[in-house]
Amino acid sequence: MAGLQSDIISTVEFNHSGELLATGDKGGRVVIFQQEQENKIQSHSRGEYNVYSTFQSHEPEFDYLKSLEIEEKINKIRWLPQKNAAQFLLSTNDKTIKLWKISERDKRPEGYNLKEEDGRYRDPTTVTTLRVPVFRPMDLMVEASPRRIFANAHTYHINSISINSDYETYLSADDLRINLWHLEITDRSFNIVDIKPANMEELTEVITAAEFHPNSCNTFVYSSSKGTIRLCDMRASALCDRHSKLFEEPEDPSNRSFFSEIISSISDVKFSHSGRYMMTRDYLSVKIWDLNMENRPVETYQVHEYLRSKLCSLYENDCIFDKFECCWNGSDSVVMTGSYNNFFRMFDRNTKRDITLEASRENNKPRTVLKPRKVCASGKRKKDEISVDSLDFNKKILHTAWHPKENIIAVATTNNLYIFQDKVN
Amino acid sequence: MECALDAQSLISISLRKIHSSRTQRGGIKLHKNLLVSYVLRNARQLYLSERYAELYRRQQQQQQQQQQQPPHHQHQHLAYAAPGMPASAADFGPLQLGGGGDAEAREPPARHQLHQLHQLHQLHLQQQLHQHQHPAPRGWAAPPAAASPPSSPTPSSSPGFYRGAYPAPSDFGVHCSSQTTVLDLDTHVVTTVENGYLHQDCCASAHCPCCGQGAPGPGLAPAAGCKRKYYPGQEEDDDDEEDAGELGAEPPGGAPFAPCKRARFEDFCPDASPDASNISNLISIFGSGFSGLVSRQPDSSEQPPPLNGQLCAKQALASLGAWTRAIVAF
Numbered sequence: 144m145a146g147l148q149s150d151i152i153s154t155v156e157f158n159h160s161g162e163l164l165a166t167g168d169k170g171g172r173v174v175i176f177q178q179e180q181e182n183k184i185q186s187h188s189r190g191e192y193n194v195y196s197t198f199q200s201h202e203p204e205f206d207y208l209k210s211l212e213i214e215e216k217i218n219k220i221r222w223l224p225q226k227n228a229a230q231f232l233l234s235t236n237d238k239t240i241k242l243w244k245i246s247e248r249d250k251r252p253e254g255y256n257l258k259e260e261d262g263r264y265r266d267p268t269t270v271t272t273l274r275v276p277v278f279r280p281m282d283l284m285v286e287a288s289p290r291r292i293f294a295n296a297h298t299y300h301i302n303s304i305s306i307n308s309d310y311e312t313y314l315s316a317d318d319l320r321i322n323l324w325h326l327e328i329t330d331r332s333f334n335i336v337d338i339k340p341a342n343m344e345e346l347t348e349v350i351t352a353a354e355f356h357p358n359s360c361n362t363f364v365y366s367s368s369k370g371t372i373r374l375c376d377m378r379a380s381a382l383c384d385r386h387s388k389l390f391e392e393p394e395d396p397s398n399r400s401f402f403s404e405i406i407s408s409i410s411d412v413k414f415s416h417s418g419r420y421m422m423t424r425d426y427l428s429v430k431i432w433d434l435n436m437e438n439r440p441v442e443t444y445q446v447h448e449y450l451r452s453k454l455c456s457l458y459e460n461d462c463i464f465d466k467f468e469c470c471w472n473g474s475d476s477v478v479m480t481g482s483y484n485n486f487f488r489m490f491d492r493n494t495k496r497d498i499t500l501e502a503s504r505e506n507n508k509p510r511t512v513l514k515p516r517k518v519c520a521s522g523k524r525k526k527d528e529i530s531v532d533s534l535d536f537n538k539k540i541l542h543t544a545w546h547p548k549e550n551i552i553a554v555a556t557t558n559n560l561y562i563f564q565d566k567v568n
Numbered sequence: 569m570e571c572a573l574d575a576q577s578l579i580s581i582s583l584r585k586i587h588s589s590r591t592q593r594g595g596i597k598l599h600k601n602l603l604v605s606y607v608l609r610n611a612r613q614l615y616l617s618e619r620y621a622e623l624y625r626r627q628q629q630q631q632q633q634q635q636q637q638p639p640h641h642q643h644q645h646l647a648y649a650a651p652g653m654p655a656s657a658a659d660f661g662p663l664q665l666g667g668g669g670d671a672e673a674r675e676p677p678a679r680h681q682l683h684q685l686h687q688l689h690q691l692h693l694q695q696q697l698h699q700h701q702h703p704a705p706r707g708w709a710a711p712p713a714a715a716s717p718p719s720s721p722t723p724s725s726s727p728g729f730y731r732g733a734y735p736a737p738s739d740f741g742v743h744c745s746s747q748t749t750v751l752d753l754d755t756h757v758v759t760t761v762e763n764g765y766l767h768q769d770c771c772a773s774a775h776c777p778c779c780g781q782g783a784p785g786p787g788l789a790p791a792a793g794c795k796r797k798y799y800p801g802q803e804e805d806d807d808d809e810e811d812a813g814e815l816g817a818e819p820p821g822g823a824p825f826a827p828c829k830r831a832r833f834e835d836f837c838p839d840a841s842p843d844a845s846n847i848s849n850l851i852s853i854f855g856s857g858f859s860g861l862v863s864r865q866p867d868s869s870e871q872p873p874p875l876n877g878q879l880c881a882k883q884a885l886a887s888l889g890a891w892t893r894a895i896v897a898f
Contacts, residue, residue: 214594237594299598318598349599368599401578401614404606408599458607459581464600 152555154542158222158230161546164192164553165232166560167217171201173234173287175245176562189549192562196245198287201236213238219304221313223326231290233313237300240315242291242326250278296322296332303353309360316353316365323377335383336365336375351409351466358418366423370394370407372432390421390432392439402454402463410466415475416547422478424469427451429480429490444490444497447482449520449531462536472545481540484529485556486516502540502554502561512566575615582608 150170157164164176174197179190204213214237223231229246254276257265299318306313314335315322321336336353340346348369356362361377373386394403406426414421420441423430427448430440446467450457457463462483469480481487482499490497499516519528542555550565582604589596589604 209595211595212593216594300595302599346602349602351599368602401607401610404610405603408603455578458578461585464603 151557152542152560153216153218154220155544155553155555155560156220156222156232157544157546157553158232159224159547161548161551163195163222163230164544164562165220165222166553166555167200167220167234169214169216171199171203171215171217171236173198173200173217173220173232173243175285176560189551189564196285196287198243200234200241200243201239204238218301221304221306223306224310233304233306235301235304235315238294238297240293240301240304240324241289242293243287244290245285245287248284248286249281251281252276253279291326291329293324293329293332296324299349302351305354305363307355307360308358312360314353314355314363316350318349321350321353321363321365321383333381335377335381337382337384352412354412354414354421356418357414357416364412364414364421366409366412368408369404370409370425372409372412372421372423374434388434388437390437390440392430398451400454402458405458405463406454411468413469413471415471416473417475420475422469422471424467424480426463426465426467429469429478431478431492442492444478444488446480446488447518449518453531457536460536462539465539465541467540468542470543470545472550473547477545479543479545479552481543481554483536483539484534485538485540486518487540487543487554500563502556502559502563503538504559513563575611575618578611579608579615582611 150168150172152166152168154167155164156166162178164178166174166176168174175195176192177195178192181190200217201215203215205211206213216236217234218237219233219235221233223233225231229244232243232245234241234243253260254274256270256273256276257267259265293315297315297317297320299320301315301317303316304313305316311327312323312325315324315332316336319337319339320334322332323335324332336350338348338350348367348371351366351368353363353365356364362374363377363383364372364374366372370391372390374388374390375383376387377383379385379387394407409423409425411424412421419434421432421434423432423440424446427450428446429444431442431444433441454463467481469478471478476493477489477491479487479489485502486499487502488497488499499518500513501516517525517528518534519525519530521531524530538556540554540556544553546552552563554561554563585604586601589601
């Protein structure tokens with residue numbers, strides 16, 4: 144199990160093979176972990192994840208024209224599929240997206256004629272013989288270099304980036320607009336969605352997340368603060384303001400409260416690997432939608448329904464604005480999302496069973512099996528249950544990721560990253 | 569839902585959040601402020617419905633006290649009321665939770681309450697207009713030339729309903745001693761509000777004595793339009809400035825409640841003297857970078873009190889009649 148003390152983790156993402164795990168933090172840093180190659184002798188566990196590379200992706204900036212400071216916090220990281228020896232990922236803060244190349248160097252040339260080993264130049268007159276420089280092994284060095292900078296295309300705060308299945312283009316979404324980029328071209332992008340009203344006083348909703356379909360390169364979805372998801376087809380028109388499908392569940396009037404609008408705002412949307420379903424996360428629940436059915440989700444899972452009576456306090460302490468993410472496992476049979484008190488929840492779609500687990504140092508030593516947790520909503524608290532009032536709302540798990548092929552999960556608490564795997568017998 | 573906070577506290581908390589978001593690192597978060605404005609709107613709706621309920625209770629007391637009133641006045645009132653209004657005020661149950669019908673299935677119950685309560689308010693308003701005798705005002709707005717005839721009010725869409733519910737021209741003696749200018753953010757209309765009653769209510773006709781046969785007051789636009797249009801472009805509306813209006817798609821129930829709040833104006837700001845040059849609404853308050861909130865202090869205080877949610881809420885509530893959306897200025 145790997146733990147890391149750093150700034151607040153703001154995003155977690157496995158690459159396509161699962162060998163690499165990238166985290167971004169509030170300080171603009173990216174840390175990449177690499178899974179050890181499986182030890183054939185110790186077959187009872189998969190390789191552990193160790194730090195592979197650390198680099199500063201974004202720095203704080205100041206927009207002098209608007210007197211605005213631009214946070215360096217990494218909002219999202221998305222990996223490109225590997226094409227050669229190097230790895231590529233996109234990282235974004237509120238305003239700028241960067242394409243990073245991560246490459247290994249494990250040998251270096253030695254035996255230059257005109258340079259000493261330490262790099263100083265030799266006086267040419269002292270050269271009496273010539274030799275051919277050769278590569279000699281060296282300690283592995285992982286270098287990250289920015290290859291593209293995609294800037295100045297977003298007025299509002301970027302909340303999502305998503306790479307197209309064509310692996311040539313990607314989208315970036317802010318509160319009101321979605322832009323389409325080509326990975327090679329940094330000086331222009333196409334605006335494909337614009338929901339900014341002519342009169343800003345008429346603003347009623349913002350874009351909260353967007354993602355390309357995993358298989359159809361012309362299809363993407365975006366979610367809104369009103370709890371709707373729109374599916375758009377880029378073949379239909381250049382500007383996809385008109386959706387092809389609108390996914391929306393009617394509000395239950397008996398649940399109406401001051402905070403209905405806040406808790407219905409969607410914080411994350413993720414397609415299943417198959418592309419047949421998509422999952423949305425709002426404040427209290429996770430919903431699975433069938434792309435063929437727009438009027439309601441096919442499955443709804445309550446993450447922490449016991450918070451519904453606490454919305455007032457959660458509004459006061461700003462927790463109601465927390466944006467939880469969600470993720471699928473590799474086979475789309477289990478979904479996972481975070482909660483408070485360092486709890487995270489998994490829902491098995493087939494068995495309809497769910498489990499609550501806790502990510503904390505005190506309770507877990509490496510190699511111990513996580514004990515299921517239970518929150519007691521009201522009434523008598525059983526032994527080992529935790530009452531709602533003793534939940535720590537400062538300990539929140541917003542970001543989780545699931546290995547694309549194996550049952551290995553990465554769970555980010557505020558400052559720490561936990562990696563869990565299921566027992567291999 | 570249990571909530572330890574009442575609507576007023578929620579409004580203060582929300583305003584505090586909007587205020588502090590201006591100084592947060594990374595710039596103002598459009599999404600969060602939009603959500604906060606929804607809470608503001610919901611709290612305001614509940615607050616208004618509570619005020620209307622109180623108004624109704626007072627009106628009931630008044631009715632009991634004035635049993636000797638000539639019956640024909642009451643009948644006149646009812647004639648002005650919108651169709652669908654209960655035959656007598658006693659039939660009207662306060663705080664009836666609307667929600668019947670599919671059309672309202674998605675509408676907050678408060679909105680329906682407010683609709684009904686506004687009808688009740690019109691009744692109350694008309695009764696009060698009959699009772700008061702005040703000197704002519706210093707300045708006022710001439711009645712809108714395009715006001716629909718009050719004898720056929722329509723409750724279908726509330727702005728239309730609002731205009732249609734003007735009392736018919738009759739023996740109104742009107743009031744209007746202090747005035748405030750307010751901005752309706754739905755229609756961008758600047759109107760003058762006096763002592764709880766919009767001029768549009770009482771000066772619906774040329775016969776209104778305080779309007780002086782319908783002639784426009786000094787300094788106002790000619791009779792063709794007494795309302796001054798407010799153009800959003802006059803404010804900073806730069807795309808890059810991230811201007812954002814909040815609470816868009818305001819339910820139609822928003823606009824008509826302006827006069828009712830004004831009736832309670834003196835309850836909230838007993839110290840603040842209404843100043844005709846102040847626009848008491850959130851857009852101006854926020855537009856002046858929150859200094860507007862600090863500057864609107866009672867003259868007696870030596871130092872401006874610390875800017876806190878309580879003060880914001882008081883003034884916001886005082887100007888509830890004016891704004892239909894909370895504007896978060898970017």
